Amino acid sequence: MRLDLQCLRGIAILLVFIFHLFPKVFVNGFLGVDIFFVLSGFLMAQNLTKTKLRGFSAFMSFYYRRFRRILPLYYLIVFLIVIMVHLYLGDYLWENNNRYSLASLFLVTNQQVLYDKDDYFIGFFTSTTSINAFLHLWSLSVEMQFYVLVPFIFLKLQNLKDDYQKFITVSLITFLGFIAHALVEDSFAFNFMLLRLWQFSAGFMAVFWNKIKFKSFQKEKDQQNVEFPLIEKDLFTLSLSILTCCLLPNKINVLILRPLVTLATSYIIVAENKSCRILSSETMGYIGDISYVLYLVHWPVIAIFQPYTVQNYVFVILFTFLSSIFLHRFYEQKYLKLDSNLLIPFVVVLILGNAVLQYSVRASSFWKPTYPADLQEIIDANKAQLPYSWVREPIDFGCTEQPIDKSEAVSEIIIGYGTCPNGRGNISIMMIGNSYVLNMRNPIQALFNYNYSSFRYSALGDSYGFYANNPGSYAAVDYNLRELKLYKPDVLFILNRYPISLRGPIEENDVHVQQMNENLKSFEKHVKKIYIMDTHPLYEFGYVDFFLQNVVNRPEALESLHLDRREADKVMKYTKERFRMVKCEKCQFFDLSHVFLDGDKYLNFDRDTLVSYIDNTVHISPAGLKLCEPVFKKIVEEIMNEI
Numbered sequence: 001m002r003l004d005l006q007c008l009r010g011i012a013i014l015l016v017f018i019f020h021l022f023p024k025v026f027v028n029g030f031l032g033v034d035i036f037f038v039l040s041g042f043l044m045a046q047n048l049t050k051t052k053l054r055g056f057s058a059f060m061s062f063y064y065r066r067f068r069r070i071l072p073l074y075y076l077i078v079f080l081i082v083i084m085v086h087l088y089l090g091d092y093l094w095e096n097n098n099r100y101s102l103a104s105l106f107l108v109t110n111q112q113v114l115y116d117k118d119d120y121f122i123g124f125f126t127s128t129t130s131i132n133a134f135l136h137l138w139s140l141s142v143e144m145q146f147y148v149l150v151p152f153i154f155l156k157l158q159n160l161k162d163d164y165q166k167f168i169t170v171s172l173i174t175f176l177g178f179i180a181h182a183l184v185e186d187s188f189a190f191n192f193m194l195l196r197l198w199q200f201s202a203g204f205m206a207v208f209w210n211k212i213k214f215k216s217f218q219k220e221k222d223q224q225n226v227e228f229p230l231i232e233k234d235l236f237t238l239s240l241s242i243l244t245c246c247l248l249p250n251k252i253n254v255l256i257l258r259p260l261v262t263l264a265t266s267y268i269i270v271a272e273n274k275s276c277r278i279l280s281s282e283t284m285g286y287i288g289d290i291s292y293v294l295y296l297v298h299w300p301v302i303a304i305f306q307p308y309t310v311q312n313y314v315f316v317i318l319f320t321f322l323s324s325i326f327l328h329r330f331y332e333q334k335y336l337k338l339d340s341n342l343l344i345p346f347v348v349v350l351i352l353g354n355a356v357l358q359y360s361v362r363a364s365s366f367w368k369p370t371y372p373a374d375l376q377e378i379i380d381a382n383k384a385q386l387p388y389s390w391v392r393e394p395i396d397f398g399c400t401e402q403p404i405d406k407s408e409a410v411s412e413i414i415i416g417y418g419t420c421p422n423g424r425g426n427i428s429i430m431m432i433g434n435s436y437v438l439n440m441r442n443p444i445q446a447l448f449n450y451n452y453s454s455f456r457y458s459a460l461g462d463s464y465g466f467y468a469n470n471p472g473s474y475a476a477v478d479y480n481l482r483e484l485k486l487y488k489p490d491v492l493f494i495l496n497r498y499p500i501s502l503r504g505p506i507e508e509n510d511v512h513v514q515q516m517n518e519n520l521k522s523f524e525k526h527v528k529k530i531y532i533m534d535t536h537p538l539y540e541f542g543y544v545d546f547f548l549q550n551v552v553n554r555p556e557a558l559e560s561l562h563l564d565r566r567e568a569d570k571v572m573k574y575t576k577e578r579f580r581m582v583k584c585e586k587c588q589f590f591d592l593s594h595v596f597l598d599g600d601k602y603l604n605f606d607r608d609t610l611v612s613y614i615d616n617t618v619h620i621s622p623a624g625l626k627l628c629e630p631v632f633k634k635i636v637e638e639i640m641n642e643i
Contacts, residue, residue, distance in 0.1 A: 007279040009288030044203070058151075236268065297323055397455075427453060431444075432493070463476035498575055
């Protein structure tokens with residue numbers, strides 16, 4: 001194996017490792033996976049161009065070589081992660097990890113991620129802030145699915161006459177594949193193998209580029225005295241510089257940086273530069289040698305042990321590298337020397353062992369953890385608030401969910417839509433927004449004590465009530481306006497978690513403010529009063545899981561989990577300023593953040609009872625809603641007295 005390729009592997013795994021260790025610092029480090037994809041494409045193309053794919057045996061030989069390299073270590077690591085999850089994580093984290101461990105056994109983790117991302121309320125399982133020890137295996141699933149497909153690609157490429165035609169073909173696959181990748185929703189394109197194929201194809205390009213006779217081509221150019229502004233060394237330096245952009249602390253548009261990193265990696269492979277120190281470093285080469293083990297090991301260690309002090313970070317780094325070196329030396333190198341008569345039964349045993357373990361962790365009481373009574377009480381109190389507040393509401397108002405006509409654009413983003421039985425008052429109420437409508441509907445409705453004539457609600461996934469920044473939210477604004485015209489409620493509540501686009505600096509004649517003013521002007525024509533939830537501190541997805549892990553394992557760190565007021569206010573600053581610029585006579589913004597404020601912190605949990613104010617899906621929990629009750633009560637009293 002070329003040393004420069006191993007060094008590229010080393011660079012790729014280090015980028016991924018530091019991204020997972022310091023995700024807020026090395027925000028572009030995840031592109032290390034993209035380097036792996038290009039390298040895999042290059043190596044597969046290199047192998048398959050040396051082989052004539054004729055008949056079933058040629059295909060089976062290729063698959064065997066790939067699987068013997070990957071599966072023995074993969075299934076051992078999955079087995080060990082399952083054990084670590086059930087020994088070191090609380091049982092409140094098992095269900096999600098068990099789902100992903102099963103998907104990982106079938107090498108479809110990426111498909112599980114795609115399935116979860118489509119669900120509004122479990123999408124947080126796919127976030128790197130969630131404690132999902134199997135999440136990193138999505139990329140191995142993509143690679144394995146690519147390996148199944150790639151021989152068929154080269155079976156067709158064999159029919160092309162020369163390397164020029166092959167180079168043009170794979171270049172078109174790369175170009176058109178990127179266009180498709182860019183046009184599709186990012187989270188889907190990120191995990192779907194066919195929309196990643198263009199990056200593997202960039203590796204194909206490197207192979208055929210190398211095979212084309214550049215010497216005669218260069219001689220032809222020399223005879224014509226053709227000069228190029230960028231010589232090979234310049235292109236190589238530029239390519240390395242692009243890779244270093246992955247270390248920058250500022251996030252770069254992924255649709256710009258991803259293709260640049262992909263093409264830069266492809267060119268570095270072609271250049272085969274032996275004078276570059278970082279690509280001829282024995283140390284970096286060794287990190288490349290252990291990169292597969294390192295990739296499999298690093299994420300579960302980070303996810304399970306969650307470093308937060310210098311000592312923790314040192315432990316995680318040392319444990320990750322030492323265990324990777326050990327597994328590489330005494331396991332990976334050993335099984336690669338086995339012949340098929342021993343290796344195939346060995347893999348079968350590993351698969352069967354995983355199957356038995358999967359059954360055991362679900363059926364056996366052996367794994368059930370025991371906690372002191374006071375700690376168990378805290379865990380139970382927090383679990384009782386999950387999955388979200390409206391499932392745990394003590395009062396049932398008999399509200400009925402209603403379908404939205406399939407012809408409506410918003411029918412695809414509906415979370416909750418319906419009516420509640422008529423009350424005994426004469427005020428009609430409507431709530432619009434996103435899932436925060438469901439989060440706050442019951443607490444507000446309870447304070448009316450049925451003193452309303454009608455109560456309607458509409459919670460749409462992409463809705464921000466009076467603001468839009470994508471097709472779904474534009475459709476939601478249009479639909480909400482039609483609902484207002486139809487029902488003409490006396491009071492309209494707009495309840496939202498607001499998008500990133502409102503957090504940017506305010507410009508002269510700010511288009512966001514203009515849009516909000518225009519929408520609210522239309523809303524005002526059909527209502528008597530509008531109450532709008534102000535911007536609120538941003539919480540991390542999977543917060544309760546992370547919080548309980550700290551309650552159980554490191555209670556001394558709990559205070560650090562509260563939100564720093566200065567940092568939270570900084571994030572909310574421009575959104576709040578925009579709301580102050582809104583011109584709407586019937587509108588009143590109400591703020592909930594102050595009820596969580598204590599000194600320089602926004603509290604995330606009750607310091608006495610250790611019950612979280614937030615759930616896993618970044619909604620306010622029943623305990624948090626209790627703090628909000630005085631604000632809601634004041635609004636309800638104002639409505640009852642003035643309307």
